[in-house]
Every structure is written in structure tokens, then in C-alpha cells.
Amino acid sequence: MRLEAQTVFGTSLDPAVPGAIFTSPSATLRERSDIGCILLSAAIDGNGILDAAGEAVGVELPATAGAYKTQEARFALMLSPRSWIVQCNIDEETALVGRVNATFADRTINASRFSDYLCWFELCGPDGTLLLKEGGFLSLERDGFRVGHAKRTLIAKVTAVLIRLDDQAWLIGIERSRARYFADWLISCACLDR
């Protein structure tokens, strides 16, 4: 027996556009249920263990907030000085968690399953920035959020992990229970004619 996996929006995908939660000429929102991730939490400071952890997950762990490291199909971003999200294919989650926790048997670094904690959205299109900025500043610095960078911030009252893939594409991780609300918010921003 094996239980069936279901995505957050598994039952409400727009059949017209495969995988899209909504689409308009200027923006498209998709759920990226193929993205998995794990959460690394360190019990101590020190860059020494970072290298070992990076080796275990196959991507360098960035030591500064906002940096977004990629190595082949792995991506890593810093959540806090002692925690990182490592993105991987969802099928690799178990193996990655196992590898880290085997490397750090005393749990000075712990890997937690995190694929189901965040719902990853991909927002594409020329209006992407405008839509996101309805919910907050994204950055209080002019040009403060460049392509290839990550950020944790508040959008429309919920915390979001944001990755700017390119000028017109974003990955947005939202806590699963609030993902539906977040999508509703973006849809309401996009539905109105500008």
C-alpha cells in the first residue's frame, strides 16, 4: 500500500492551462509541486560545519542572507544565520535528509523534511513585480532585490520566501496552510484590469 500524494492545489488546477492557478496576458501563477526541499538547522555557529553540511547536500550553503547558491539541480538559501533551505527534486528529499543526519549524528546540524511545509509558486510575466508589490515593498531599497537573489519578507500579511529567477519570474515559497489564501490574494490583484 502506498498513499497518494496530492499537491496543495491538486484539486483546483485550471484545466485550460496545465499547472496554472491563473493566467493572464501579463502574469501566470503556477504551483511547482516538483520542488522539494529540506531545512537545515545548526545547533552551533561556525563555518567549519557548513562545508561538511554543504558536501552532504551537494550545494554550498551561503553564509550571507539573500545569496542563492546553485549547484546542478540543488539550490540553497539562508533563512537565518543558523538555518538554510536546500531545494532539490521532491524525490530526493528522503535521501538528502538521511545523508545530513548520518553526517551529523550528534545533530549539530539537523535536516528536517520541508517539502510539504512550503508551497512553491512560480510567478511569471511582466506584471509579476507589480502583483507582488501590492502585498508589500519587497525591499525598502531601490533595486534592492536583484535577479538571482533570495529574500524572506512579508507579502499581503504572510511571510514568504522569494527567489528572483529573472526579471519576470519569481519562485515564492508560502507556508502550506496559507498558500490558498496567498493565491486568492494574487488572483484578486491580477483579476482587476489595470
Next chain:
Amino acid sequence: MTSAKHGYRLAAGGVIDRQRAVSFSYNGDHLRGYAGDTLASALIANGVGVIGRSFKYHRPRGFYGTGMEDPNSMLAVRDAYGFEPAIRAGQVRLSEGLEACSVTGWPSPEFDVAAIAQLASNVLGAGFYYKTMMWPNWRLFEPFIRRSTGFGRLDSAISRREMHHRHEVADVLVIGGGPAGLTAARQLAHSGLKIVLVDDQPRLGGALLWEAVSFDGVPASEWVDRTVDALKADANVTILTSTMATAAYEDNAFTLVEQRADEHGVRAEHHWKLRAANVVLATGMVDRPLLFADNDRPGIMLGSSVRRLIGEFGVAPADRLTVYTNNDSGYLTAIAARKAGIDVPVLVDTRPQGQAIHAAAAEQSGVRCVFDSQIEGTSGYKHLKAVTVRGSSTVESIRCSGLAVSGGWTPLIQLAGHRGVKPVYQERESMFVVRAAPPGWHVIGGAAGSLHLTTTLAQARAAASAIGSDRGVPMEQGADVSVDCMSYGSISPQWIPDCGARSRMWVDFQNDVKVSDLDLAARENYVSVEHLKRYTTLGMGTDQGRTSNINGLAVMAGLTDRTINAVGTTTFRPPYSAVRMGTIANRRDGDLHQPRRYLPAHAIHEKLGGVLEDFGWERPDWYRSNGADRESAVEAEMVAVRNHVGVFDGSSLGKIEVTGPDAGLFLSRFYVSNMATLKPGGVRYSVMLKEDGVIFDDGVVACLGPNHFLAGPTSGNAEAVAGWFEQWRQTEWPTMRVAVAPVTANWASIAIAGPCARDLLARLEPDFDISPEVFRHMQVREGHVAGVPARVARVSFTGELQYEVSVPSRYAASLLNTLLERGSGLTPRAVGMEAWLRLRLEKGYIHLGSDTNGRTTPLDIGMGGIVAKRKDDFLGKRSLSLAFATSEEREQLVGVEAIGGTLQAGGRILASGHERTPCPSEGYITSACFSPSLGKSIGLALVVRGNERKGETVSVFSDGSIIRCRLTSPTFYDAENKRLNT
């Protein structure tokens, strides 16, 4: 409608589009204006004179201004997209089919029966209501007063305006698109700085749209067009027209309201939050009224408004216009009127001839000027008919249909005031100005009190240069332009005229505050500017004192022999101009008002007929599939758990992984129980306290392996507890080797409870031994169930054998389905919150927040033994030895059983010997239900000295009646714990 001696459209002039006529209605009359008109200019052009009535005396009111300074022209306005119950006509742009209606005066502003109040004006002086209507009771009078107040009625129509939020960051925010703002923006453009220029009008230019100005010999409009083109060529410049900067906050954050209109009205509103490093305040200035007897008659208008009407809209306010001034800008009005062909019988200047720099120019255009003169009074009730002019030795009556007044200028510095700037009175110009601008601000032009355009432009260039060098950017040196225009010159104010009755001099036109009211306030010692305002209601109308404040406090200064600076101004409060509440709320209604949180198996709960309630998460309270109504369904759900098996979605329960070499020690500092001694595979229940000793949260902690714990706070506190852990880790115990990772949403937790729970779990084919002797109560296992990774805790909230199965959330729906479908023969039922809570009540387990309150300690809920055993410290422990925790008055948790009757949560336990309220009480029923298993009404209660009173019979007061109850042990069901240990 009315004769042409009121306002009319000039044959030429203005920046309106005379090719595009716009039809609209006013009080049902169909009228026409032009694109580019405001509702105010169109109404004046159509000869509308009386636009409303004043608040207290219902005096006829005409347009006193053309913009938001106008205290009089509040109208209800409907366009194709929405409805404004009351808005100043000058703030509405005319659109096709627009409907405007009066909101004051009954049956109409022209004829208002309540005008009879004027007869009693001596009785209705300042603050009269504080002195009467006390007997027998204010409530008797209140309805009459209330009915007479307010502008406009809300209607229930849903606005079709589109609403958006905008958040933006800029290097420079330029507020005001007149000559000052445009010059500053132009010079900063193309420097790489990101500039946002806002102006509240649809067209940039500010006063250049209507003042007679030329730049380098060409009309100002060409300079404006050129400048705007240059700004638009820079992609870093954002121009927002029809956009009001409504408020300024800390760190140069602003709110802006942008209206986007089409020919049918205001189609969309964008509410901006904008933060800028630098701010250029170029908001200009407005004229202020002059005080004289009967200065409130329709037909009397601010001089600057008259010039704007003529210059921007091609509208004459009257065919025969007297001008009254104490400064040189009045001459500009007279000359503009003459140029437009309006008859100007006389210009009355309060000053000596020597001061009037434009007198010759005025006389050249055919205006007779009289000096050292005052207007002593006016006549005409619904429209001005004549004014009486008193010179040094003469008195003459001048017939006229309009009077333009200019009593000096008021710089619009409200936004600086929002930041706490105290305006300073500058004697020479008789105006309040900003002396110390907030950091990063530059106040220029009219807002800075500049009375000549040359000065204004120089200030703008200086501000731009300062910003440029501040930011280290290259700056195009703006070319000097030669400006040809008339200066506003100089002023000599005379605040209280020495002729005319003070009880006829209006200071506040909307609220009917007169000089005599200020007199009375001064006599009664309401002399502080705030007392003055509040006692007389001066400046408290919808115009927020734009025309009345300065005159009011200058009069008060005179009455009390103080300087104007000593009196000071009232504080400017945001917003600068009233903002529709719907604009602020924007699209945040219904489900978007506050995020809802959904369980991972939400769709299944809906399918099962779950009645969802917001418990912080959307959770099923009960299931329609289990019964026709709440009571029968809840009972069926309870019976299922007690007799076979129930399935409950507890996914919202908090899950925090605490890891690292010091994880156990770390947790032991929070919980009353020592978590450090928990062995892998073990689970322990406990409570945690805040430092004041009060219970903050409860839950179980599982030890998943060495240095690896999973804390399970309550659903409602999950995020707060994670934050609490992290705060202590960072701030007090930074050397502990521990990490805190909240992972709640990652896992769906489905509890299966009941005598058949093990059988049901077995059908999920766990890959570990679940036999009772191996997997015991208060233990945890990690492995796989139904082929997916799982954590299974054997814990019980219901008193039955119970497993909590956690799987990654993507499997939640499938797990729930599987449990309900694979349970054939075991008849599993979905169980909702209510049944779940009643089951635990039978067992006597506390529900945090119901059976504990913000003062409950572990000593009160029977955990004193555990506290006493702890030798080491934990948060809140020290407070348990303070007097409060050990006092005799503590309410302690007990069970209660009804002796006949039904218990209800919230019932008060009366002090013994009392049978009727009011009387002392000693605690309350914290939870209650009818127990199907026990066949009686039971509850938990917090009762003073409860522990020693078990067995006692008490009276409980609830909803007006009293029932008898027995205090018992809190555990009603299976006190020996046989069932959960099976």
C-alpha cells in the same frame, strides 16, 4: 436656474476642452459643462449660487473656494463607478452623467426651513450645549441634535471602482506639480535618481494653469509642456497626477491616493505607500478670508479662487466683482477679472496707498482703488447684492454680485506637520512657515512662503542641487529663465476690523463660528488654541480649518494680548485631505481581510460534510455525515470513539523540532517536567510557563532519537511557542548547542482513537511493531505507514487507546480517505472538534485557554507534585513561590457534576450560603457537556480552594437560574487509565 449676474461661462479662456461638452445633473436639473471642469467650476458656470447651508444657523452658503479649501460645497456625487456621500465640489472632476445632490438644507439649500435657527443665534453661541439640556437627561435631546448633523447618507451600493495597493521606494518624492515642483523635478531628472512627482490635479502646472505668467516671453503653459516632456523622457521619473499625498509618517513614508478617471468618472483608485530618501514639499499656498460683518454671503469668494476660475476654467463668478484685500495679490484678481471682461467697481485695500505696488496697473485696467478702507458690511441674503465700504472719511455702498477677498496666504505645510513640525509664525508675511524641516525634506515655493515666482524657482533649484550633492549624483544645471509675472507683494494684516458687528463676522463658515464666539471663549478662559478649537468647534469641520484657523487664532491672540506665536496653531493631523475608508481597506474584505489557514486534507473535510469553523485554522466542528444536527452528530462521533474508533484531523497541532547536543536541557528549561530525562522513543506531557508563573502552553514532547526532540505545542500557540524558544535561545542562552525548527505545516497528523484504534492502524501496514507490549502508551515511533514516511505517537487526549499518525502533508487527504475506507468492520467515523473536546472533558484533561486562564499556574491544575520534584530551574518557577501562587484565594481545577439540571460553561459558582445574585462568587465552570458515556451533565471548574472541596455541593449561577452541583475529581472517565493503556 438663476440670473446671469451669478456665475457664467466666459466666451474664451481656460484650459478646459470646449469641444467636449459634458452633461451632468445637480439636484435633478440637467446641466452642461466641459471636459476639464471641476464640478464646482461647472456649477458656478451654470449660475448656481447657493450650494449649501451652514451647520448651526443654516445660513445660505456659496462657493468660497474652488478646491479642497472650500468649507461650503459638500455635495453627494454619483458617477458611473461609485458614490460619494459628501465631497467638496471642487475635488470632483466633471464626468458624463455625473449626478450631484445637496446634502445640506431641507427641502433645498435655496430654501431651508431650519434657517429659523438664526433667530436664536444669540442663544446658540459657542458651547451653549454645555450649559443646558442637562435636565432631565441629555438622552432626551440627543436624537434631535444627532438628526440635524452630518453631511450625506451612506448608501448600500457596492463601489465598482477598482482598488489597488501600491508599494514603492523612491530617491526623491516631489509633492506638487506647480512651478516649484516641476523645476525641482526637472533639474533632478536624468541624474539617475528615481523621482516620483505627485500632484492632486489631473493636469500639471499648479497655479501656472491660471496665473498670468510668462517664461522667457512665452506663456507659462508652453514652459509646463516642455518641462513635462523632459520629465517623461526619463524612465526614472514617475509622474502621478490626480494623486494626493495624504499623510507623512516616520522615515519619510507617505501614503498617496491616486485616482484614475475616464470620461465616466473615477474608474480606479490606487492607494500608495511610498518611501523616499528625499522629499520636496512644493504644495503651494492658499488665500485666506478677511473678517468683516456678513462676510459669509454667497458671492463672496477667495481671490485666488476667482483667478483660478477665470484662468483655468474660463468661468466668471459674478458679473460685477468687488475686490477686498490687505495685500498685493488682490490686485492680480482685479486685473484678471477686468481682462475677462468682468466689471470691477472698486478694489478696497486696507493698507495705505504707498504700500500698494500694483495700484497703478490696476487703475490702468480700469479698476478704481480705494485705500485705508474696510468693508463694513454686506447685503443680500441668498446672494450678495452690495458692500458698504468705509474709508477714512467716507462711507459708500457699492452694488456688486461678487466679492473677491484676500486676507493673506496660508502655505500648505500640513504634511510637515504630520511629522511633528511646529510651524512658526513669520510676522512680515503674516503666515506660518516651516523653520526646521524633517530630515531629508526641502520646503519650497508657496509652501515656503515665497511670494514671487523668481524666488520660488531659485528655491527649487537650490533644493535640487542640495539633493544632488547629498546623493552624489551629477546634476544638469537648470537654465535660468526670465519670469514675467506680478508679485504677491506684501501684506499688512488687520485681524479684527474696527467696524461692523462681531456677531456677524464669520470665522468658520461651515460650523458657524463667529468673532463673537471667540470673544465668548476668551471671556470664559478657553484661550488655549486647543480649547478655543474644541469649545467653539472652530476648524473642526470637513475643511479642517483650512480657511478659518489662522484668522481664529489671530483673533484670539488679539483678544488675549498675546502674540500669534504664543497662541500657536493646533496640530496638523493626517490625512491632509479626507480619504475614503474603502480606499484604505482596498480589497481586504471577506477572506482577504485576514488569512485563513487550511488543513492539508481540507477538500476531504468538505466532502465529508464537515462544518468548518475558524479555530485559527479552518477546522471541522462536526460532520453533517454523522448526524442531522450538531448535537446528534457530536454524540455519534463521541460514541464511535468510545465504542470502536474515530478519526480526527489534528494537523494544525504544533510541531517544533528541537535538535542538538543540548536539546533536552534546553526543553527542560521551558517545561515544568524535566524533558532532559526523556529517552528516545519516549513521550511526555507537560505545561510551560511565562516568567510570571502563569501557564502559557501545554503539550507533549517526543524524543525521536539522541539529541532530537519534537515539541507539540497547541495549535493556537504553535508559532508563538516556536518564537518563544528562539527568543530565549538567542537572547539568554546563546551558548547552548541547540536548534529550533518549526515544521508544523510539513506534517499532517491524523489521530485514531478508540478500542479498535490498533486494528485500524494495523491496516495501514506500519513497518514497525505496534503490539501493545512493545509500542506502549506515551511512546513514539518513526518509520513508514501505508508506504510513506511517518511518525506515530501513542498519546491520548480522549482517554481511549489512541495513535497520532503524522505523514508529510501531501499524503493527508489520502491518509484520511484510507482510514475511513479501509476500516470496514471497524466502522470508523470522522470526529470533529466539538466531540474531541467533549471526549477529553470526560477524561478530565485540560483544554488550554478554556480550563486555564491568564492567571492559572501549574499548582492550580494538580501539577504541584511535578513542580515540587523539579530541583533545577525552569522558566516561571521562581514566580510560583511568590505570594500570589500559594495564596488561599487560588482557583483550582476540579470536576463538577450537575445534580439535576444542565451545566453550561461560564456558570459562576456562588460562595456558600448564597442563593441569589448579586453575591460573592468563587469560580466558574470552564467546560461543560452532557456525557453520553456517563449519562449526566459534567464539567470542569476553577474554584477557590477547589482541591480541598471535592465532594462539596455548590450552587452554580448560569443564565439567570441556579443549579446544584457536586465538586469532584476532574477525571470522570476511566480513572485507572485502563483503556488508554490497553
Next chain:
Amino acid sequence: MIVIRCPYCNEQRTEEELSYGGEANIVRAIEPDTLSDTEWTDYLFMRNNPKGLLQEQWCCAAGCGQWFKIERHTVTHEITEVIRFDQQFSCKKDS
């Protein structure tokens, strides 16, 4: 709208992204049992509340989750210093 640059993630954060922790530098005793009731309740309840500069702790709650300290004027709301939690303010105030 208060804006603070978090000394950990180096982002400017608006007050909506931050949480407030009140007065900084309140240290919990290692052994609370040795404190008198007065000392303990001082720790629990008594707070600096100056009209002027106040040293306080904030958390970059919606950002990197780190607690840090600032010195801020309680009337103007001007922030005069922002430091990491393990750093000392440059000039120690009297009170």
C-alpha cells in the same frame, strides 16, 4: 512607519516585518531562587520608560528571525544605533 536595517540580514525592514521586545539588557538571573521577591519582581515588571533615548530589542520576525538591539528616541522615534545582540551599545546610558 519605523524602518530598521537588520544587522544580521542587512535588509531594511518595516515595522510590520518586525516584532518588538521592549527594553533591552534585562538579564535573567542564573539562579532565580537566590533572588528576593523584590529583585525577582523588579525583573518581571519594572521597566525603563524614558521620554528620550531607550535601548530596546527587536526581532527581524518576517525576515531572518534574529533578535537585535537598537537605541531609539521615544519622542522622535529616531534610531541612533543598531547592534547585533551580542554587541554593546557604543555609549552606555546612565539609566
Next chain:
Amino acid sequence: MTWKDYSLGSLLRGAAGGNRHWRQAWRSPEPKSHYDVVIIGGGGHGLATAYYLAKTYGITNVALIEKGWIGGGNTGRNTTNVRSDYMFPESAAVYDLALSLYEGLARDINFNIMLSQRGWLTLIHNQHQMEAAQHKANWLACNGVDGEIIDVHSVQRMLPLLNTGPGARYPVLGAFLQKRGGTIRHDAVAWGFARAADRLGVDIVQNCEVLGFEQSGGRITSVTTSRGRIGCRKIGVAVAGHSSMIADMAGFRLPVTSRCLQAMVSEPIKPILDHVVISPGTGVYINQTQKGELVMGGVLDLYQSYGQRGTFPTIEKVVTSAVEMFPAFAQARLMRHWAGIVDIVPDSSPIIGQTPVANMFINCGWGTGGFKAIPAGGMLLAHSLAKEAPHPLAEKFGLDRFRSNRLVDEGAAAGIAH
């Protein structure tokens, strides 16, 4: 008493005489060099203290000193709501005393304070709140204070514009109603008490800022002010958000932090809301003034502040919630928002009585709810000053409760903000 000359008759007489017969509502005397009692703080509580000190306890050699203008602090900035639906008997006794005194105050001080007992409704959004409301109703009945639960149909009748439809984010199951709750014209309370105290001999000294104290033998002998040194036998303090500063000058600490509480009004509209409503779902409370303005308030701003300027996120929260509760309010226009400095203590209950300085007595800690308690606060502080012992109703509200942690935490007991 002769000074009670406000009446319709005197208005008519005044009108006939050009309103020249009105006297100063209160004098502005120069401070004397010594008083029996100096009261610091010319807000409602200080003024009420002065009045009751003179009226009830016969002590009239009193100066009330105020930094700015009387009623200029929270008294003139609050949302003017009054109620007494408190659960702890000690709180109920204080707030009900206040409301009872308010009920007779207009005639007592011969000044129309416009008490409008239009009913105070606390909405009930869910089952948990319903149980809490039932507990409250039962407890109030035990305390002898009025209050009842009404069902959603009655709520709809009273508040026809309230959003009770299926799209409402916060469903309404009913409401807790205290009929005696309502509103009062806030300035009138300050001015009325000032005038009455003045007529009984109290010197009200405005623009008189406290700069320090002179102490001897653990007692304050004089107050140094911006208008000179004023000697005193006893001293009363009622300065709300500025309590910590006075305590600082006198040499003791308080469990008080000062925070901004914002309030706001819309432009006036025709009567549309006849009661005072609070939604525990959003923490927002609303009433409509006699002038037609919608008055709204909500939660405290995030941080300690003496700024008297609010922050926009709070405004947005309050307005958005008001519109969610009453969708038609979207059409009303927000005219003005402002802030007061409130004195927050850990249990949100007042501190009344003796301070560590022998002859100094304090009244503070009312937090967001001081206006509704003004007459009681004044009465209890006056008693402390007169008798140098707590009033029986104030015994549980001493500063000493923070040493034993015997707090009176109404909000914690209710499980919702109050």
C-alpha cells in the same frame, strides 16, 4: 450652590445681554508658594481628584498643575466610550462607581457632559467567545452589574449595517450588551470638573511643567516647576503616559511603559450607528458622535513611544476592520487620526494609592481605558490624599501588588482583549 449657574434660563438671559455676563469657566491664578495638596496632571483624573478632594473631603487649599492645557492629554484624545462590564469584583466596583458617578455628573458639576447611554455591544464571533460572554454575563450578575447576551437577530436590528452575511470574515453569533454603556463628550468632563473644582477654591495652573522635587526625610516638600517652586504637604500624581517621568524625578520605578494608542474620525455623516460596537475578532471599536463622525480605535501601536503620532499600519488595520464589519463605511471618509500616550501596566489595571515616597500618591496604569474611570479614579486618589490610606475599593490596586504578583488581570481572565 450659587456657582451652578448653567441653565436654559441663564442662556436666555445671556443672549439678551450679548452674552457678556459669563464668567471664566475657571480662573488662571498665579500659583501660591504653598498648598496643602498639589495635584500633578490636568487631565480628567487629576481634575476629578481636585474636585472630589474639595467636595467630598473638604480640602480646598489645592493646586492642580498642568504642563500644557487641561484635558489636553488622553482626556481630549480618546474615543469617549464608557462602560462598566468588568468581571473581577474589584474592577467591577471601581468601574461601576465611575459609571454611576458619570450618570449623575452633569447635574453634580452643572456642566452638560452629554452622557449618552446608547448601549455598548461586544460582538461574539465564535463559540469560544460565546462561552466567555456567558461567563461574563453570569459574573456581572454576581457583581450586580448589568449586562446581557443578545442573539444575532437582535444585533441585526440594532446594527442594520453590520456584516452578518455569509461572506463575513467574522461571523456574528450575538453580542454582549451593556445598556448603560455609551459615550460622553470628553472635553466636557475636563472642563466641567475644572470649573467645579475652581468654584470650590482649587487653583488650576496651566502651562506649569514639573521640573523636579525637593525632598526631605522621605517626603516631598516642594515641587519645582516652570512657574516656580510650589511647596506642598501632599502630592497627587495623575499623569497617565508620563507617570514614569514623574516617578523618575521622585526617585522610584513603576511597572509602566508608555505606548501610542491611536484614534480616528471620519467626516460627519447622517446618523447610521446608534450604539458603541467592539469586535473582539479585530479589536476595533466604533461609535458615531453627535456630530455624525464615526470614531474608531483599535490596538496599541507596536512600540514604546511618547510621540503622540500614530503609525500607518495600525490605521490600516482599524479602517480595514471597520469596513469589514460595516461594508457601507467604505463610503465614509477618514478625516483625522491622532494618538495619545497610554500607560500600560502588566495587568492592565490601575495603580492607585501610596508610592514609595511617603506623601506622594499616584493614580495611573489605566492603559487604554482611563476615560471611562475618571470620576472613580479621582474619587479614589482624593481619598488616598485625604486619608493617607487606600479607599476600600482601591485596596487591590496598590503598587504593592507587583511585589506579590497578585495582579488583577481582567483581559487574561476573559481570554480576550478588553
